[in-house]
Amino acid sequence: MRLKSFYAKSMTEAMQMVRESLGEDAIIIATREENGGKSVRVTAAIENDLPAASARARAIAFELSKGGNFEDDDNWLQYDEEQEQDSSLTEAIIDVMLSHSVPEDVLDQIVNCAEVMNLDEPSIAFVGALDSLFDFTPLPMSAYKKAMMFVGPPGAGKTLAIAKQAARAVLEDLDVAVITTDTIRAGGIEQLQAFTKLLDIDLQTARNPADLKQKLLALKGKDQILIDTSGINPFSTQDMTSLARLIAAGDIEPILIVAAAGDANETGEMARIFSALGVRRMVATRLDMARRLGGLLAAAQQGGLAFADASTTPSVADGLEPLSPRKFGSFFFPNGQADRTDSRNLHHQSPSRHKTTG
Ligand SMILES: Nc1nc2c(ncn2[C@@H]2O[C@H](COP(=O)(O)OP(=O)(O)OP(=O)(O)O)[C@@H](O)[C@H]2O)c(=O)[nH]1
Ligand SMILES: [Mg+2]
Missing domain, CATH: 3.40.50.300 (P-loop containing nucleotide triphosphate hydrolases)
Structure with a gap:
């Protein structure tokens, strides 16, 4: 069994992240309000979360049992590449956050959120995570009653x-x-x-x-x-x-x-x-x-x-x-692609606005 925690502003968003990351079979272990009720943490577990290696082993066994050649299977090669890409994205985000002395719990939240974005550019995933986890409310530039x-x-x-x-x-x-x-x-x-x-x-x-x-x-x-x-x-x-x-x-x-x-x-x-x-x-x-x-x-x-x-x-x-998430993110990734990407695209990719596929 593998455990993973997800942080979001609402329970609906957190459950969506659970489904996107772990699938429909995930079991919810615990839910907790954080930041005085402003965000939630959902811890979920998955029984049959096959790591790439064992999933690949099963595929190989299946192909061999049919007398086939597993090495020709493009899908599996592609799957491995995706796995590698994911971990390099996570590492890039972690490296930047460590260099900024981001406390461990915040780092965890951002990485968990960035990982479920299905993006391959660290700065864009980082900005998406900021957008999903934090509020951005600039000072008013018009009449303000308070x-x-x-x-x-x-x-x-x-x-x-x-x-x-x-x-x-x-x-x-x-x-x-x-x-x-x-x-x-x-x-x-x-x-x-x-x-x-x-x-x-x-x-x-x-x-x-x-x-x-x-x-x-x-x-x-x-x-x-x-x-x-x-x-x-x-x-x-x-x-x-x-x-x-x-x-x-x-x-x-x-x-x-x-x-x-x-x-x-x-x-x-x-x-x-x-x-x-x-x-x-x-x-x-x-x-x-x-x-x-x-x-x-x-x-x-x-x-x-x-x-x-x-x-x-x-x-x-x-x-x-x-x-904005993008402006703030640019202090962490000064040369990142997020700076050059249309913010409307970021919004489409944020899990909070992402249609669930599960
Ligand atoms: N480089 C730089 N200096 C800043 C910035 N903001 C404030 N400062 C400087 O920081 C110092 C303190 O700024 P103040 O605005 O006086 O700070 P304060 O909070 O009003 O200070 P107190 O009233 O004494 O509590 C000043 O020398 C400012 O010029 C900034 O964004 N960049
Ligand atoms: Mg002052």
């Missing part, structure tokens, strides 16, 4: 990301307001003011939750309201309580700002803690300064967070780039 509060640890890039989003929104002719709650740290207001002045936006300050509530009421009707915050230590109860109070001051979506180069386990744990405050998506920063992006995948998995946008330069003018 105020967006950028939160995260000190130095993550919150203030620069606020400036970049404000600049982008102004370019889209949106009526933007910026509030900072980072009023205690020396230079906190001035740093943002330097950007808002250039954009001709009036920078508001809010010193506490009550103040923030009032400012938000006064700014009602703005297309986008962006709120900068001071750096938070996710392991400090006091910091987290203060942040929770600020978030509760109005109709606010907290968005986590994550520096890309962080240790994968630390980043994953941090994302999980912030998700308890209602964070549902993240902006990844400093992608230009990171060579190991395992932390971002760990954050998405452990915090159940969607990928929003990425910051890849320290310059406000360069803005934020919306992340």
